[in-house]
Amino acid sequence: MLDSAIFWVFAILSVGAALGAVFTRSIIHAALFLIVVFMSIAGFFVLNNADFLAIAQIIIYAVGLTIIMLFAIMFTGDKVMEKQKVNRMGRLAYGIIAAYVFALLIRAVLSSTVNIMPNVTSEVALQFSTQGSTTMLGELLFNKYGLPFELASLLLLAAMIGAIVIAKKQFSESPSQLGDVRLALDLASAPPEDAIRALRRERMPDIAEEADVVTNAKTESEKASSAAKH
């Protein structure tokens, strides 16, 4: 009796919060609704003798994931939602598609030939409900599913490195920056006038030619005047 009451409370909470998460206007509110959904799903796990999974659900989903979601929301800003135009026809079509999928799934559930009546009276289930199932789950994970377990850790490592590489700012060695380094090395070893000329050629190529012409003309005239003096 108590179990069923708890189930219905969590069921109403989760479905209501899921609807809120999908249909609310503000993204921040959607993320907060999502926390409620994940918490009530953890409640279902407890009702099904999955203690470890319930805590893992709270730590990974309800706390970790939503915090990352909130970070992403802060990075991308939530102003986009307010000004977007809602395509009503498109929404209706998508709603019909989702309702159709829902009807198919429900029909499959209700017409299934599997015996879906509860048999929680089995000895193992009773043992789980009194002693918890974490010990057995750990034995299963480290013996029978040892290799998948290690592969999962590898996947997490790859995802972590991948996320850092993808989201990090690009301090790449772009051609212009490499050119800058080369230019600086050249300038350090060249005499000042040549250095200035090279820099000008690099930074403003169209003006540099005129400047070169002017300086050449100047040196020519200087030469000519000194020759005339002699």
Next chain:
Amino acid sequence: MPDFITHIGLVHYIVLATVLFSIGLVGVLTNRNVVRVLMAVELMLSAVNINLVAFNNYLHTNLGLMGQAFAIFILTVSAAEATVGLALVIALYRARATADMEDYNLLKW
């Protein structure tokens, strides 16, 4: 009180998971913000986890905790997926300065 309210069976959990899955599907299809679509995907994955755990509890208890083990693997994969997905969202936002999926149309013919 009717029997289906006072006695919670496997059907209740399956139907509930189906409802949550469908709500997530609606969210994936109708939302245009990338972060919200990722949220809806996470909702769908959680709904699948409810199924696994409930089946494990009601049908295969004598065979051990296979369902819970698979639920843990799904949890791991979805965490990895969300991390990479959100990193992609941030990189996309940096490149295109928007989080609206309709604006990501460089590959659209």
